[in-house]
Amino acid sequence: MRVRSEERPLLGALLPERVRWAEETGTVDGPEADHGSRPPWLFAEERALMARATPGRRREFARARLCAHRALAALGVAAAPLLRGPRGAPAWPGGTLGSITHCAGYRGAAVAPAARFLGLGIDAEPHAPLPAGVREAVVFGPEEARLRELADRRPDIAWDRLLFSAKESVYKAWSGYGGAWLGFEDAEVSWRLDGTDGPHPPARARAELPRAVGRFRARLLVPVPAGAGPFPGVLSGRWLVRGGLLLTAVAVPRPVPRPPHRTAPKEHR
Numbered sequence: 001m002r003v004r005s006e007e008r009p010l011l012g013a014l015l016p017e018r019v020r021w022a023e024e025t026g027t028v029d030g031p032e033a034d035h036g037s038r039p040p041w042l043f044a045e046e047r048a049l050m051a052r053a054t055p056g057r058r059r060e061f062a063r064a065r066l067c068a069h070r071a072l073a074a075l076g077v078a079a080a081p082l083l084r085g086p087r088g089a090p091a092w093p094g095g096t097l098g099s100i101t102h103c104a105g106y107r108g109a110a111v112a113p114a115a116r117f118l119g120l121g122i123d124a125e126p127h128a129p130l131p132a133g134v135r136e137a138v139v140f141g142p143e144e145a146r147l148r149e150l151a152d153r154r155p156d157i158a159w160d161r162l163l164f165s166a167k168e169s170v171y172k173a174w175s176g177y178g179g180a181w182l183g184f185e186d187a188e189v190s191w192r193l194d195g196t197d198g199p200h201p202p203a204r205a206r207a208e209l210p211r212a213v214g215r216f217r218a219r220l221l222v223p224v225p226a227g228a229g230p231f232p233g234v235l236s237g238r239w240l241v242r243g244g245l246l247l248t249a250v251a252v253p254r255p256v257p258r259p260p261h262r263t264a265p266k267e268h269r
Contacts, residue, residue, distance in 0.1 A: 011122065013106050013213065014238040014249035018116055021068035023108035024063060025243070041066045043081035052058065064102040068109035075111050089175060099172045106245050118231055119171030119252035121164045127210070127246045128158045138164045140185045150191060156210040157241055163189055165248040170218045170235055177231055179224070188220045213240045216248070217240040230255050 011021040039047075039062040046065055050058045064205045068082055068090065077093050085091035092098045099113035106124045130138065139147065139160065145160045166189050171182045193214045231255045237250040 010091065010106075010124075010240065010247050011240065011249065013240055014122075016251050016253070017112055019076040019110050019112045019120065019251055020071045021108065021122075022067040023106070024067060024072070025106050025245075027105060028256060030032050033253070038052045039066070041069060045081040045083055053158050053249070057191060060102050060107065061103050064100050064107040064109065067107050068098065068100055068111070071109045071111045072096070073111065077111075081177060089172070089174060092176075097176050099169075099176070101247075103245070105249075109246075110249070110251075112251065114254075116254055117251060118171030119177040119235075119250065121169035121174075121176065121250045122247065123172070123249075124245055124247045125161055125165045125170035127158055127241055128161060129158045129166060136169065138184045141188055143189060148188060150193065154193065154210070155213060157212055158246070159191075162241070162246055162248070165246055166216050166218065166237060166239060166250075169237055169248040171219075173252055174220070174231075177252070179231070180222070182220075182222065185220045186222055189216050189218045191216050209242075209244055211240075213238070215239070216242045218235065218250070245258040 009021075009023065010025075011023050011135060035133055041067055042062055046087070050053060050061045053061065062095055065082060065228045069079060072082075072093065075096065082090050082092070085180060090098065090100055092111065095114050096111050097114050097117060097118050097120050098109060100109045101122050101124045103124045104110070104126055108122060110120055112120050129135075143163060147163065150159045164184075167184055170187050170189075174182050180202050186221065191214060193212065215238045216239055218237065220233050220235070224231045225234065232252065235250050235252060237248055239246065
């Protein structure tokens with residue numbers, strides 16, 4: 001996929017090979033960014049969703065939808081309006097699932113075939129600590145001690161915002177599968193720090209924007225809906241911090257059915 005204003009892909013570092021994605025970095029400002037009020041890549045039905053939104057919100061929506069259309073095209077899906085589902089998330093075309101995210105300086109989308117994945121969630125956030133009062137609504141149980149330990153190792157990373165983003169990705173994957181409402185207290189996240197993402201001399205680490213990559217695990221504290229199938233109780237995800245942004249992603253593969261066991265034929269004597 002083509003990546004704008006970024007030397008290396010972000011989502012591409014987080015998602016499995018069979019997931020298709022598209023992203024843009026940089027600011028979206030002014031009418032030249034969206035061709036006025038009628039960006040040519042949006043369907044009329046999509047424009048109608050943002051008819052009452054502010055100009056800035058319309059621009060972000062339009063560019064994020066463009067990423068989604070590019071990702072769907074890479075998956076071989078015919079162009080069609082991408083509208084809202086019952087909970088406000090995009091209603092993806094039949095046989096696919098996906099996720100969209102955008103924040104200041106970033107828009108991205110990821111899609112995958114439903115025949116191979118049960119859930120997919122991505123989230124992007126500005127790399128900054130959570131606002132006052134929000135941390136208490138996000139961090140639960142042993143997560144607080146884990147965040148303190150990680151902050152001792154890498155004080156340059158906003159671990160509370162990273163936790164928020166990880167839970168957002170988990171919720172999107174869970175919601176896309178058809179799960180009930182999932183609160184911040186309904187998933188417990190643990191972390192693994194793999195290292196820096198590219199050259200990052202220790203002597204200059206505090207003077208530069210932090211770069212790091214890693215993995216996380218989210219244990220669901222709510223039961224999977226009855227009859228919903230093989231959605232796992234523990235989800236694996238990836239995260240990165242780069243260029244003033246942090247991203248998380250969760251892709252839940254569909255289990256490959258095992259071939260039926262065949263007993264060896266009896267010998268005839």
